[in-house]
Amino acid sequence: MNPRKSLTYLGFRLSRPGAIEKMKFVESLDTMTSSELESYQQDRLSDLLVHAAETVPYYRDVLEEADVVVDGAVDLSNFTQILPLTKSVIRDQGERLHSSNPNSGVYINTSGGTTGEPVEFLQDDVTLEWGNANRRYYHEMAGRELGKPWIKLWGSERDLVDERASIKDRISDVLLNRHYLSSYRMGETDMRDHVAAINEIEPADIEAYVESIYELSKFIRDNDLEVHSPNAILSTAGTLTEPIREVIEDAFKTPVLNKYGSREVGTAACECPEQEGLHVFSHTHYVEIVDDDGQPVEPGEEGKLAITSLTNYTMPLIRYEIGDMAVKSETDCSCELPFPTIESVTGRVTDHFVTTEGELVYPGYLRKQLYHEPWVKKYQIRQTETDRVVYRIVLEGGEPDWEAIDRIESKTQSLLGKETSVDFKYMDRIEPSESGKFRYTISDIE
Numbered sequence: 001m002n003p004r005k006s007l008t009y010l011g012f013r014l015s016r017p018g019a020i021e022k023m024k025f026v027e028s029l030d031t032m033t034s035s036e037l038e039s040y041q042q043d044r045l046s047d048l049l050v051h052a053a054e055t056v057p058y059y060r061d062v063l064e065e066a067d068v069v070v071d072g073a074v075d076l077s078n079f080t081q082i083l084p085l086t087k088s089v090i091r092d093q094g095e096r097l098h099s100s101n102p103n104s105g106v107y108i109n110t111s112g113g114t115t116g117e118p119v120e121f122l123q124d125d126v127t128l129e130w131g132n133a134n135r136r137y138y139h140e141m142a143g144r145e146l147g148k149p150w151i152k153l154w155g156s157e158r159d160l161v162d163e164r165a166s167i168k169d170r171i172s173d174v175l176l177n178r179h180y181l182s183s184y185r186m187g188e189t190d191m192r193d194h195v196a197a198i199n200e201i202e203p204a205d206i207e208a209y210v211e212s213i214y215e216l217s218k219f220i221r222d223n224d225l226e227v228h229s230p231n232a233i234l235s236t237a238g239t240l241t242e243p244i245r246e247v248i249e250d251a252f253k254t255p256v257l258n259k260y261g262s263r264e265v266g267t268a269a270c271e272c273p274e275q276e277g278l279h280v281f282s283h284t285h286y287v288e289i290v291d292d293d294g295q296p297v298e299p300g301e302e303g304k305l306a307i308t309s310l311t312n313y314t315m316p317l318i319r320y321e322i323g324d325m326a327v328k329s330e331t332d333c334s335c336e337l338p339f340p341t342i343e344s345v346t347g348r349v350t351d352h353f354v355t356t357e358g359e360l361v362y363p364g365y366l367r368k369q370l371y372h373e374p375w376v377k378k379y380q381i382r383q384t385e386t387d388r389v390v391y392r393i394v395l396e397g398g399e400p401d402w403e404a405i406d407r408i409e410s411k412t413q414s415l416l417g418k419e420t421s422v423d424f425k426y427m428d429r430i431e432p433s434e435s436g437k438f439r440y441t442i443s444d445i446e
């Protein structure tokens with residue numbers, strides 16, 4: 001083993017001693033067939049359900065009512081009868097969702113605060129280590145060998161309060177060869193500094209918030225800057241649309257591989273270099289795409305993501321409706337990997353708009369109207385009422401294109417209903433949300 005690689009292993013061992021065996025296990029999954037992996041997943045799901053029925057008061061009732069666990073025996077054919085878990089159920093049930101026989105290393109985490117009130121939930125070292133192992137696998141799939149430098153373009157609270165990283169974090173950064181650039185600092189000088197840092201570090205890959213790397217890519221394109229091309233850009237925490245992907249790939253001359261994860265369930269799915277959908281980490285997650293009644297949608301259809309974490313035995317999340325929408329795959333990825341795929345994650349439920357008829361629609365169609373408009377520098381579309389939409393626009397300079405404005409208004413009404421009033425507001429800037437992520441569409445409709 002080369003010295004850099006053994007240092008990295010030391011880094012893993014320091015930060016998460018149990019992560020290494022899990023990393024090796026995840027790597028070994030490549031040799032499984034998809035049906036072997038599926039049956040491994042069904043076993044883990046059954047184990048979790050028995051554990052939840054035996055040790056979690058809320059699930060003792062719910063799993064028996066759904067006829068999924070009766071007298072210690074599991075019947076997976078009734079799985080979709082289980083009431084999906086929502087944030088409001090988590091708030092209502094409180095400690096009734098905690099297991100009396102948790103994993104070790106329990107700590108409290110909170111869901112991301114971009115929309116609505118965050119909820120608290122318990123996690124443990126086991127789940128954290130599986131998360132590390134999955135993330136490591138994703139980087140390897142993207143072509144980065146262990147020990148090679150990489151960059152994280154990230155929104156860390158540390159940057160906001162100018163706090164220094166803990167010694168343990170700083171040692172880990174050195175050992176893991178990990179370099180941070182701040183997604184909170186994205187002014188012109190900052191972005192020039194970011195590009196200079198990328199050229200100096202020459203990372204094997206860059207992991208970044210979609211919106212941040214998109215901003216940086218536009219900056220590189222518009223200023224005609226030279227930038228080091230990594231093996232891949234790993235995008236997370238935001239909706240990766242095709243036009244955004246094109247801009248990033250063009251700026252860095254490398255593929256963008258999308259990842260889906262959240263604070264509640266960790267890294268759940270990611271794209272392989274074939275870019276034909278996101279492979280679900282099915283050894284640690286059971287992922288469903290469901291309709292409003294909690295039943296699976298057909299392939300090609302969009303629905304809500306309901307995720308079961310197979311590793312959190314401390315506060316089991318079963319059919320957890322995380323608040324994101326996704327499309328079910330019609331075909332498998334053409335690669336050899338055994339992991340099943342979802343076609344795409346289309347955004348947060350709260351990024352979706354409601355028509356005047358009361359139907360939930362994805363506003364990607366409205367975003368598309370602004371993609372190639374040279375007069376638009378930045379925008380955000382907000383549904384403030386069921387019959388009102390506001391376009392906040394930062395102009396590239398000069399006047400808006402009035403013909404385009406008329407077209408956008410009529411397209412908006414054709415999507416949402418002809419009674420919809422459409423307003424345009426011209427801004428100097430549009431701030432990202434507190435987490436540092438930028439949201440192109442926001443709905444205020446509950």
Ligand SMILES: [Zn+2]
Pocket residue numbers: 271272273274275276279333334335336337
């Ligand atoms: Zn694939």
